[in-house]
Amino acid sequence: MAKPRTPKGRSRLAAQRLAERYPGTAKELCALEHKDPFQLLAATILSAQCTDARVNMVTPQLFAAYPDAASLAAANPEDVEEIIRSTGFFRSKTKSLIGMATAVADRYGGEVPRELEELVTIPGVGRKTGNVVRSVAFGLPGLPVDTHVLRVSQRLGLLEGLTSAEQRDAVKVEHQLNTLVPAAERGAFSLRVILHGRETCVARKPRCSACPLADFCPSVR
DNA sequence: ATCCCGAGGG
DNA sequence: CCCTCTGGAT
Structure with a gap:
């Protein structure tokens, strides 16, 4: 050429x-461990200013304790902070995670929305995170x-x-x-x-x- | 020191 | 537009 x-x-x-x-594929190239859109969304929030390897060290414990939006929405913030502390920004990330889970549980029946316009209304979710979820979890553009x-x-x-x-x-x-x-x-x-x-x-x-x-x-x- | 798949607030 | 949030690795 x-x-x-x-x-x-x-x-x-x-x-x-x-x-x-x-x-x-995008799903195969994504190094964040997850098994569904909710977990990918949580892992992507944790990935800010942090290596994927570090995120993958905390998500097993996080998702064992809080496997879905409803359980994370009801979490004690101090417990979440302790689990995710090593990923940095742990106080703001905990607020984002619980706020995200609350929004997904209350406004979307526990299912992560697919439209970027909806994703970016969720606490802690900006365009970059929203587009990761769309392309990796949903296979959408x-x-x-x-x-x-x-x-x-x-x-x-x-x-x-x-x-x-x-x-x-x-x-x-x-x-x-x-x-x-x-x-x-x-x-x-x-x-x-x-x-x-x-x-x-x-x-x-x-x-x-x-x-x-x-x-x-x-x-x- | 500088970097790691950012987002929210002032 | 800038600042803050935060820990770990190199």
Whole structure:
């Protein structure tokens, strides 16, 4: 394939190369342990500023004590804090978890809603978390935008047409990437870009010599 | 020091 | 827009 010169072309080739490096569906690429949408939602809330490995160390005990929304909604906050303490931000995360469980139990009959507009009304759930749940738990179109997706998209030149301020706006970037990535591929694309950002296109000193996208990346050096 | 799949509040 | 929340790993 010739060297692509448009955001569309670069996104297509990047998606193809990253799929070779990180095979699997969104569900398979997600490292958070869970068995249903409620548990994935809880695990994703815990994942803020915390490694997935750390989250996976606390979720077995959390879900043994509180397997569903109704039980977590009725939890004693101090008990939850003790279980999740090592994931950091434990007081605010406990409020988010119990608030989330209360909303899911009271407003949605214990079933996590599927629409992003509904997900983001739940305490502790923003666009990134909502899109993770949509794409991983439900297999619906959703493109989680985190710090890695922001950085890698900029470097790869996928955000041409956006102002420099808009390139730092996760919502604007999400909409731009939605125009580049087919709906069915968005979840896996995002997860792969995140892995690529963590392992290769790192913030400080990107490892361009080991990058599978270096031959067409506008920022390679 | 800096990073880890953020969200809510001022 | 900035600040805060928080612990663990490197």
